[in-house]
Structure formats: C-alpha cells, structure tokens
Amino acid sequence: MSVLVLLYRYNSILCCKEFTSDVSNLIDHNFNDCVSSLKVIGNPWVAYRDVHFSGPQSVFEEGEYARLENHENDTFSSLQLVTEDLSNPQITLYEHVNYQGRSLVINCETNLCSHSFNDITSSHKVQRGAWVLYEHANQTGRIMVARAHRDVPVYGPFNDLLTYLRPLKVSDWEEACTNELILEIFPCPFSLEPPNLDVCCVPSGGHALTLVTLSSCPASPGLPVQMSSTYCLL
Numbered sequence: 050m051s052v053l054v055l056l057y058r059y060n061s062i063l064c065c066k067e068f069t070s071d072v073s074n075l076i077d078h079n080f081n082d083c084v085s086s087l088k089v090i091g092n093p094w095v096a097y098r099d100v101h102f103s104g105p106q107s108v109f110e111e112g113e114y115a116r117l118e119n120h121e122n123d124t125f126s127s128l129q130l131v132t133e134d135l136s137n138p139q140i141t142l143y144e145h146v147n148y149q150g151r152s153l154v155i156n157c158e159t160n161l162c163s164h165s166f167n168d169i170t171s172s173h174k175v176q177r178g179a180w181v182l183y184e185h186a187n188q189t190g191r192i193m194v195a196r197a198h199r200d201v202p203v204y205g206p207f208n209d210l211l212t213y214l215r216p217l218k219v220s221d222w223e224e225a226c227t228n229e230l231i232l233e234i235f236p237c238p239f240s241l242e243p244p245n246l247d248v249c250c251v252p253s254g255g256h257a258l259t260l261v262t263l264s265s266c267p268a269s270p271g272l273p274v275q276m277s278s279t280y281c282l283l
Contacts, residue, residue, distance in 0.1 A: 051091030057083040072128040096125040138178025138216035158215035170211040183213040
C-alpha cells in the first residue's frame with residue numbers, strides 16, 4: 050500500500066494526516082496550504098497548488114522530506130497518487146502539437162540537449178510508466194508530470210520548454226530515508242482521555258506524537274481535528 054503523510058506545525062503542535070488515495074481538495078481535510086514536511090511510502094505522489102488537480106505541480110517519490118523549500122512550501126491544495134507500473138517506462142516526444150513533426154522515443158533519464166531535441170517539444174504520448182518533464186537540465190524551472198495513456202496533444206505554457214526528463218520510480222526506502230521524520234509506534238506515556246488515545250509515534254528527535262481521534266486536539270483545544278488518523282506533537 051502507498052501512503053502519503055503530511056505534517057504541519059500549529060504553534061507548538063505538529064499535526065499530521067495520512068492519505069492512501071487521491072485528494073481533490075485538501076480544504077475538506079483542514080490541510081489546505083499548510084504542509085511543511087511529508088513522508089512517502091510506496092509509489093510517488095503529485096501535489097498540486099490548486100484544488101481538483103490543477104495548477105503547478107510538485108512530485109514526491111518514496112522518502113522523507115523534512116523541509117519543502119524547493120516544493121512551494123505550504124501551497125498544496127490537492128494530491129494524486131501515481132498508480133502506474135513504473136518498472137519499464139517509455140515516452141514519445143513530438144516536435145509539434147497533435148503529435149506531429151519529428152518524434153523521439155525515450156526510456157530512461159535523458160538530457161535532450163544531447164539528442165538535438167532541446168526546447169522544441171510540443172506534445173507527447175506516454176506508453177508506459179510516469180515521467181517528470183523539466184524546463185532546465187538541472188531539474189529546475191517549470192515541470193510537467195506525464196503519465197501512461199494520458200496523452201497531451203498541446204503543451205500550452207510548457208510549449209518548447211522541455212530540456213530534461215526522467216521516469217518516476219519506487220526507490221529503496223532505506224536509501225531514501227533521511228532519518229528526520231521516522232515514526233515508530235509504541236504505547237502512549239501520556240494520560241489522555243478518552244482511552245482510545247493510546248498510541249504514540251515518536252520521530253527520531255524523541256518527541257511524542259500522540260494519535261488523536263477527538264474533534265479537537267487535547268494539547269490545544271482550539272485546534273480542530275476531524276480525521277481519525279490525525280496526530281499531534283505534544
């Protein structure tokens with residue numbers, strides 16, 4: 050199972066929420082435009098600035114992201130799980146819109162400057178897997194996520210900007226882990242009511258992360274908590 054854990058800090062409290070499927074509007078989960086760190090287990094996720102999977106995108110592969118300086122911190126409004134088989138990727142790029150002009154078939158991470166195809170792509174078809182398309186060779190600038198069988202006949206604002214692309218993959222968790230947000234489950238040392246508040250998660254720093262199933266956080270009664278898998282750092 051693929052899991053995305055979002056975290057944000059409310060004063061001295063760190064709250065988090067787990068997701069296992071697409072979320073079209075984070076406002077419905079009280080997590081809109083407030084994410085400060087996250088963890089991905091399993092397949093990659095795409096985060097969108099706007100609701101309903103629109104606006105600029107950020108991509109997160111398996112691993113832990115303690116800080117999101119390079120991912121438009123606090124500006125996620127919808128999330129989408131990448132469900133494609135990522136083991137044998139292939140994408141075809143086209144020089145012109147509607148899959149016209151010269152074409153180039155790619156099946157690995159590629160700098161298009163080496164293929165005389167830099168800054169000329171206007172459409173694509175993904176045969177297998179999922180890809181991240183970058184404006185610049187150092188994987189910065191505008192990006193586009195390309196997924197299997199979701200053909201894009203017209204690039205629009207991304208037209209003639211593509212320089213670098215790479216396939217998404219499920220990485221080795223041990224290699225991806227930063228050890229900054231690892232959570233371990235153990236009995237809660239705090240005396241909290243009701244009794245179902247009996248599970249804690251502890252990051253590597255040693256602070257207790259208590260499972261909250263109330264309508265508000267016991268450490269900060271004014272903080273609304275409506276999801277059964279929401280946590281608060283006490």
